[in-house]
Amino acid sequence: MGEVIRLGEAIFIGTFSHPESARYVGNTQTCEGCHLDAGRLAGAAPMWAAWVAYPAFRTKNQRVNTIAERIQGCFTYSMNAPASTVGHAPEAESDTLVALQSYIHWVATGAPTGDSGMPGRGYPTLDPTPQGFDPDRGAGVYQTVCAVCHGNDGQGTWVRGELLFPPLWGAKSYNWGAGMHRIDTAAAYIRHNMPLGPATRLNDQDAWDVAAFINAQERPQDPRFNGDLAETTRLYHASRYDYYGKRSGPDGRPLGDDPAKR
Numbered sequence: 001m002g003e004v005i006r007l008g009e010a011i012f013i014g015t016f017s018h019p020e021s022a023r024y025v026g027n028t029q030t031c032e033g034c035h036l037d038a039g040r041l042a043g044a045a046p047m048w049a050a051w052v053a054y055p056a057f058r059t060k061n062q063r064v065n066t067i068a069e070r071i072q073g074c075f076t077y078s079m080n081a082p083a084s085t086v087g088h089a090p091e092a093e094s095d096t097l098v099a100l101q102s103y104i105h106w107v108a109t110g111a112p113t114g115d116s117g118m119p120g121r122g123y124p125t126l127d128p129t130p131q132g133f134d135p136d137r138g139a140g141v142y143q144t145v146c147a148v149c150h151g152n153d154g155q156g157t158w159v160r161g162e163l164l165f166p167p168l169w170g171a172k173s174y175n176w177g178a179g180m181h182r183i184d185t186a187a188a189y190i191r192h193n194m195p196l197g198p199a200t201r202l203n204d205q206d207a208w209d210v211a212a213f214i215n216a217q218e219r220p221q222d223p224r225f226n227g228d229l230a231e232t233t234r235l236y237h238a239s240r241y242d243y244y245g246k247r248s249g250p251d252g253r254p255l256g257d258d259p260a261k262r
């Protein structure tokens, strides 16, 4: 059991490069990139709070999901599994999903089964500000605070073959179906967790603006794209916190419409 738990932890931290899980990952993300401190940090969607809350109904796919399906969801969207070697998320019985679940179960030792509201679960919601959010203002915040780690071009930073800071947009980032592409979700994550390190936190306004900036860039296609941008937008991207299909990207084409990224 200990061996499998340790394997799960290693996969969680090194998902895109770990020999067991790399074939299911179509970008250069790790689970830890969004679920900080190996999935243990309160306010960064920690795994101990998730474990006890599943099975649960999800509006995203309109049915009851087990924890395995919820993890598969993060593979399909956040890890862009459709662009991976295998082309899809790991099967429920695969070594990768068994190890991840074993690790998550262990992290949740002692947590109350069925408690779907443990304090620290998810990313704490960020209240809207009177000024709303604006990618142009966010571009300034990005250059001042974030580019030092994530790069001027948002493509992350590699040092001697090791990815130190993940890309935030483009082909190696989360795709248009991932939770993080929503401006409200990204703003909440960023407000509480970025810039990494204890030094400083952004104010609410800057968090909203920089989240809008990141999610106004191109990224891999939504796996649910059905060939029709307007319809895919209507079906899955109706939220006002979502620029997919509604705003032009840096290349002047509507976001989600870049044929090279389908």
Ligand code: HEC
Binding pocket: 012, 015, 029, 030, 031, 032, 033, 034, 035, 045, 046, 047, 049, 050, 053, 070, 071, 074, 075, 078, 079, 100, 121, 122, 123, 174, 178, 179, 180, 185
């Ligand atoms: C690009 C960011 C990102 C990456 C990478 C990512 N996730 Fe997630 N994950 C999210 C977001 C956003 C949510 C939704 C959080 C919320 O509900 O507030 C989420 C939710 C979850 C949940 C449910 C949490 C809950 O409380 O209901 C689990 C379990 C999970 N992720 C596991 C994983 C695993 C395992 C991996 C790696 C294979 C992974 N995630 C990679 C962004 C990511």
Ligand code: HEC
Binding pocket: 029, 030, 032, 033, 034, 036, 037, 141, 142, 145, 146, 147, 148, 149, 150, 164, 165, 166, 167, 168, 173, 174, 180, 186, 189, 190, 194, 195, 196, 197, 202, 210, 211, 214
């Ligand atoms: C000191 C370096 C540093 C700075 C500055 C920084 N980040 Fe990060 N960021 C990271 C690291 C490292 C991770 C991955 C976390 C991990 O693996 O523990 C990350 C992860 C993220 C993620 C999760 C999504 C993904 O693709 O993994 C987002 C979104 C993000 N950062 C946005 C920002 C924004 C916006 C700013 C500026 C306000 C910022 N970051 C500043 C280091 C930094």
